[in-house]
Amino acid sequence: MAAVLVCSAACATPPSGPAPGPTRVEVLGTLPHDTGAFTQGLELSDGVLYEGTGLEGRSSLRRIDPETGEVEHRVDLPAPLFGEGITVVGDRIWQLTWQDGVAIxxxxxxxxxxxxxxxEGEGWGLCRDGGRLVMSDGSDELAFRDPTSFAETGTVAVRRDGRPVTRLNELECVDGQVWANVWQTDEVVRIDPANGLVTATVDLGGLRPPDVPASDVLNGIAAVPGTDEFLVTGKNWPTIFRVRFTW
Known part of the structure; x- marks a missing residue:
């Protein structure tokens, strides 16, 4: 399909700082997505797409064919667990829960x-950055955790133009950087985990399907290994988009 550029007013105002990051999104393709999937985590690894979904009594972990969007296998979380972010670590997958204080x-x-x-606290997003995990809890902080024990090893406060960036949600670690959905917005931000500074902000508002209610927010970002592309979607959205972030 022909590539489509989606841009907002943010395109006219590059982010401050010496090395502006991408601000636009180029749509490269689409996949069908289960509109019953309240997406909390998305990750593509070794040709398999994994999705974690939420809501009490409806939470699950799914294995999806990344070429067709078909759900190949699914396991449900027992109530009252509310599923959150996921990440692959070797032959294991970590899955967070929201307010249950449990990682599976x-x-x-x-x-x-x-x-x-x-x-302790809430679980929102999770990704693997080399030999550590990075976790969000809806605040302006990212926590670092040991990938085997899950013990916390440190934190970093996230700032954009000197101000805290709160409601950090689903995470994706790519090339030493952390991409994060910002809850209740159409933004994804790129964060340098070494200092917590936001180095790019991309507005994905143009991807929102017209019939999706505002409560079904953008959430779910998975890097496509070996490329500069991502898969992105939202809670209960009918579509997964394959995109590239551009200048």
Missing amino acids: ERDRHTLEEVRRVTY
Whole structure:
């Protein structure tokens, strides 16, 4: 399909700083997406797309064909667990829960639960940055965690133009940087985890399907390995978009 550029007013005003990042999104293709999937986490690894979904009594972890969007396998979380972000670590997948204080480690191939660990506070987004995990909790801080024990090893405060960036949601770690959905906005931001500075802001508002209610926000970002492309979607959206962020 022909590539489409989606741009907002943000395109006319580059972000401040010595090295402005991308501000536009180029749509390269689409996939169907289950409109019953309240997307909380999305990750593409070794040709398999994994999706974590939320809501009490409806939370799940899914294995999806990235070429067709077909759900190949699904496991449901027992109520009252409310599923959140996910990330692949070797032959395991970590899945967060929102206010339950529990992270579930799963077998990557069967999706079955291996063990649970506890943590303080809320769980929102999760990604793997080399030898550590990066986790959001809806605040302006990212926490670093050990990928085996899940113990917290540090935090960083996220700032854009000197101001806190709160409601950091679904995360994707790419090339030492962290991309984050910002809850209740159409923005994704790129964060340098070394200092917490936002180095790019991209407005994806032009991707929102016209019949999707405002409460079904943009959420879900997965890097396509070996490319500069991403898969993005939203809660209960009918479409997953394959995109590239551009200047």
